[in-house]
Amino acid sequence: MGDGRGLDVGEHIVLQDLEEPAALWELGRPGALSRQAVADVCGPGLVSLEARGFIEVRCFESWPEPWDRGRPVTGDELLAESRRVERWSDNPAGTHLAAQITEAGVPYL
Numbered sequence: 001m002g003d004g005r006g007l008d009v010g011e012h013i014v015l016q017d018l019e020e021p022a023a024l025w026e027l028g029r030p031g032a033l034s035r036q037a038v039a040d041v042c043g044p045g046l047v048s049l050e051a052r053g054f055i056e057v058r059c060f061e062s063w064p065e066p067w068d069r070g071r072p073v074t075g076d077e078l079l080a081e082s083r084r085v086e087r088w089s090d091n092p093a094g095t096h097l098a099a100q101i102t103e104a105g106v107p108y109l
Contacts, residue, residue, distance in 0.1 A: 007045075007108060008044075008045060008048070009041060009045070010041045010042050010043070010044050010045025010046070010048070011045040011048055011049050011054075011108075012045070013027070013028060013041065013042055013045060014027055014028075014042050014045045014046050014049055014055070014099065015049065015054070015055070015101065015105060015108050015109060016109075018055065018099060018100065018101040018105075018109070019101075019109065020100075021064075021067055021098050021099065021100040022098060022099060022100075023060075023063045023064075023096050023097065023098045024042075024046070024082075024087050024088050024096075024097045024098065024099065025087070025088055025089055025090045025096075026090075027042060027046075027088070027099070028041075028042050028088060035085050035088045035089050036085050038088045039082070039083065039084070039085045039087070039088045042082075042088065043082035043083050043088075044082070046078070046082045046099065047078055047079050047082050049099075049105065050074060050078055050099075052104075053102060053104045053105075054101065054102060054104050054105030054108060055099045055100060055101055055102060055105055056072065056099070056100050056102055057072070057073045057074070057078055057097055057098070057099045058070025058071060058072055058073060058097070058098055058100075059071045059072075059073050059095050059096070059097055060095060060096045060097075060098060061095060061096075062096065063096040063098060064098075067098075067100060070098065073097060081097055
């Protein structure tokens with residue numbers, strides 16, 4: 001199921017909340033049945049959007065922080081992290097992952 005612009009449901013949900021940088025726990029549907037459901041839908045969307053160059057994902061010691069203080073997270077690391085339910089929880093242990101839309105992704109907002 002897509003949105004008519006070549007995005008799947010998970011990609012659409014991630015992008016709709018990215019008018020400004022956001023931690024993963026700020027993304028997804030507030031009324032979702034569980035954070036596991038959010039991770040199951042949004043995780044693959046997050047990875048796909050990053051691979052297509054529509055978003056950038058970074059790791060931060062705390063959130064919010066200036067974007068340039070984060071370490072880029074890509075590829076296999078992003079794939080593994082996006083599957084962790086605690087990354088999508090509003091009480092993540094340790095570091096925070098955050099996403100920001102790129103110029104290539106702006107037309108999909």
